[in-house]
Amino acid sequence: MGDILENAIDKPLGYVINWSRLWSLFPVHITTGCCSVEFGATSGPRYDxxxxxxLNAAGSLRQSDLLIVEGTVTRKMxxxxxxxxxQMPEPKYVVAMGACSITGGLYFDSYNVLPGVDGLLPVDVYxxxxxxxxETLIQGVMLLQEKIKISKARKYVNIR
Known part of the structure; x- marks a missing residue:
């Protein structure tokens, strides 16, 4: 009987929590390359x-839940x-945007360039x-939203 009651409460509550998370992502973006121009275009009125x-109105890192890494990541960085x-609160998500953040890009064989940010951070969407x-960045955000939708809300919220 306890499992039935627990599922009756957890599933709807988990759905509401995940729904609110996927429709209110506050990004912080780390910009080191030309991907920032496309991120700016995506944030503008044409793509909205x-x-x-x-939502592009996060006040600090402690309010952001989405990290978008744009461009080359060096060992010094x-x-x-x-x-x-x-510094970001849980749950937090990472998007690797562009060839440089995914594989090192044109500078993959440089001594100072990481061969992808996934060796440093857990990347959710490439x-x-x-x-x-x-349009590709918007598709990546939509893929992240699908991932959030099916995730377990109980992991980050004490429902009991």
């Missing part, structure tokens, strides 16, 4: 990412990027391109 739940990630078009 706010209709997809990506890696500790600072990790510090930014660690948005390929050099630089990726705004």
């Amino acid at each position: 990412t706010e209709r997809f739940g990506v 890696a500790p600072r990027l990790r510090l930014v990630y660690d 948005v390929p391109g050099c630089p990726p078009r705004p």
Whole structure:
């Protein structure tokens, strides 16, 4: 009887919690390359990412739940990027935008470039391109929303 009652409460409450998370993503973006131009275009009035739940009005890292890494990540920048990630509250999501953040891009064989940000942070969605078009970034956000929708809300919220 306890499991039935627990499922009757957990499933609807988990659905509401995940629904609110996927329609109110507050991004912080780490920009080191030309992907920032496409991120700016995506945030503008033509593509209007706010209709997809990506709100561009976060006050600080402690209010953001989405980290978008745009461009090349160097070994000198890696500790600072990790510090930014660690300051974000749970649950937090990471999007690797562009070839440089996914594989190192054109500079993959440089001694100072990380061969992808996924060796440093757990990446949830990869948005390929050099630089990726705004439509591709929007598709990446929609994929992240699908991932959030099916995730377990209980992991981050004490329902009992």
